[in-house]
Amino acid sequence: MTLPFDDKPAYRFGFGASGLGTLTWDVPDDVSDALLAEAWTEGFRYYDTSPLYGFGLSELRVGRFLRNRPRGEYLLSTKVGRYFVPYKSGETPDRGGWVRPQPLKPVLDFTYDGFMRSLEQSYNRLGAQTIDIVYIHDLDRRNLKDDFDRHYRDTLDSGFRALDELRRSGDLRAIGAGINEADVATDLISKLDLDVVMLAGRYTLLEQPGLADFLPLAEQRGVGVVAVAIFNSGILVKPPEAGGNYDYGAAPVEIIEKARRIAAVCAEVGTEMPAAAVHFPLAHPAVKAVVVGMSRLGAAKQNFGWYRTAVPAGLWDRLRAEGLLPAEAPTP
Numbered sequence: 001m002t003l004p005f006d007d008k009p010a011y012r013f014g015f016g017a018s019g020l021g022t023l024t025w026d027v028p029d030d031v032s033d034a035l036l037a038e039a040w041t042e043g044f045r046y047y048d049t050s051p052l053y054g055f056g057l058s059e060l061r062v063g064r065f066l067r068n069r070p071r072g073e074y075l076l077s078t079k080v081g082r083y084f085v086p087y088k089s090g091e092t093p094d095r096g097g098w099v100r101p102q103p104l105k106p107v108l109d110f111t112y113d114g115f116m117r118s119l120e121q122s123y124n125r126l127g128a129q130t131i132d133i134v135y136i137h138d139l140d141r142r143n144l145k146d147d148f149d150r151h152y153r154d155t156l157d158s159g160f161r162a163l164d165e166l167r168r169s170g171d172l173r174a175i176g177a178g179i180n181e182a183d184v185a186t187d188l189i190s191k192l193d194l195d196v197v198m199l200a201g202r203y204t205l206l207e208q209p210g211l212a213d214f215l216p217l218a219e220q221r222g223v224g225v226v227a228v229a230i231f232n233s234g235i236l237v238k239p240p241e242a243g244g245n246y247d248y249g250a251a252p253v254e255i256i257e258k259a260r261r262i263a264a265v266c267a268e269v270g271t272e273m274p275a276a277a278v279h280f281p282l283a284h285p286a287v288k289a290v291v292v293g294m295s296r297l298g299a300a301k302q303n304f305g306w307y308r309t310a311v312p313a314g315l316w317d318r319l320r321a322e323g324l325l326p327a328e329a330p331t332p
Helices: 029-042 057-066 114-126 141-168 182-193 214-220 252-268 275-281 298-309 316-322
Strands: 015-018 046-048 075-080 082-086 105-107 130-137 172-179 196-202 224-228 287-293
Touching: 015 029, 015 298, 029 057, 029 214, 029 298, 046 252, 046 287, 046 298, 057 075, 057 114, 075 114, 082 114, 105 141, 114 141, 130 141, 130 196, 141 172, 172 182, 172 224, 182 252, 196 214, 214 224, 252 275, 252 316
Parallel strands: 015 046, 015 287, 046 075, 075 130, 130 172, 172 196, 196 224, 224 287
Antiparallel strands: 082 105
């Protein structure tokens, strides 16, 4: 099929709205509105959100903003795998790692009914008639731990069928999965007829585990890839000397050292490491888009500036020569 990203070049660089769910700080409504307006002005036209982000808060904020924009001018995606219920009397709300989410209880559910319920709630929060792409969210060991096998079976046995029915009826343009582990993504596209996979952190300037098996299979099967967490939680943006984060936690010494070496090579050829990090994944033929998260004013302008920046061609040869990029990785 023709993926939505093929419609407009502007869809190749997307706005990730996890931060609007108060991921790292309590983002006020006015800052959220101003950041989304800044993103639109800069040129962002692909907006990705999820029920998980602030337990519905991100979807509410994205929906409120996009409601006043022409529907044919933007691409919208959200996710399934969780729906929300009120807390019972006497229960203590769990923020789940968010600074100030909505006071609702998430329920993990990868069944047919669970996906339908999740999506119905998303339509209501977004206030949208149409959602372009729906991803099965966090179907990996990192997030589901001991429950991974059960939820994986539920997805294969019934959850996927719900999304496939909506795709066949024309209610969804594309269906996919948002995955943190390349081997799980590989197995999933070998079993299900997915249009796209959102791969988090596993194909970046810093590390490329998705290069061996997942990306070749995705290309072979015509599955588009959206690369996210391309800064590996910040270490490819924040100067490594300051001890940047990696993969949602503290960076190990060897990761800090590799990031420092990449930053040094970038500086030598006269480019910024974040600009190289934005452009690197887009060179792979299976990668259709890159999505970056942000939550502070000025971030949209900064990120889009990196996207517009022309990276010197000699950078990639230097990185390979230093052993910092595999020889088989496609580069711009």
